[in-house]
Amino acid sequence: MKITIATKQYGRQAALFGFAASAIYLLMIFVTLAHIEVLSGLRPFDMRPGGYSDEQANSLLSALGPSGRRYYLARQIPLDLMYPALMALTLVSLLNWLGSRGIDRRLIQIGIWFSIGAASADYIENTGICLMILSWPETSANTVLAASVASIVKSGLTTGAVLTVLLGAIFWTFKRAHAYAR
Template sequence: MQLNKQRIYKFAKGKNVLVLFVVTNSVYAIMLLHTIPRVMQFSNGMKLLDMMPSGYTPEYVSKLFATLGHEGRRLYLWNQIPIDMVYPFLFGICYSLLLIYFFKKINRLNSKILYLGILPIIAGIADYTENFGIITMLNTTPENIQTIAQLTNVFTLIKSIASTIYFVILLVTIIVLLAKKMKKRISK
């Protein structure tokens, strides 16, 4: 797979990354502060599938959907899911460019390390697949969710693993950048 590095470098500039970061996290804040709590009013304390990074069982899905009832499932499908169809795209692009931006800052842009910027895109694709599974289950509940729940759970786990690895790499990169800046400051 050949990456067009010049095009990627062009977009991984401070202002672009900052604007994307603000937009991405504004959408995330809307989900965390509005749409998810609105659906969770019907969940009796059960977590929504989107918010379970370690996965879930088909039995949990059945219990959650039964607990949500018709109105909770309707809100999940028509309030939470639509905004969560925007977020994975923003997450993938924003956090890829953010990592590449920091790689540029520490002079570590070679073709191999640049591929780490794909992790947020993998997480975003897995998030979309998870969303399509949730939509399917919400539309077919309570029948026939066993297989769909198991498959959707796989994509939930892929999303979680890719995101976790990404944030560890981002944290290490930021620590390296700060160490370089401190070393430079001390040497002056």
């Protein structure tokens, strides 16, 4: 009985957090990040999973102009302060749901660490973006490098977390199919 309650709780949490994360993600993609790209003619920092150079960062900041940089700080960053936590909570809830269904705890723990690491890297990236915008035009090459590396790490860990969830779902599906075959 206790396992069933935990399973349902994790499922509800995953749905709730997933809905909120998806809503914020769509708002960022179709509104704030799209507006930043229109203003600058360049891809925003958040849309560069391979990172960016000092020259690319300065080109974006320059192309944004004062009002675009304010928009980034006032519109995009607040949304991107909510999104990483919601995404991590979604992934952790899904992983815990899979764990309550008998998926190997080591796989679940790896996925949880990937999820937390991805959110942490996203917050480091956001801090770097804020520092770059606030210090413009005296942006430090070290700040750009740190934000860029955080972006790359975030992308890699997010991919790892999502793949871990998918792998867990595949294991669970095969486990169920095997149980029904008996």
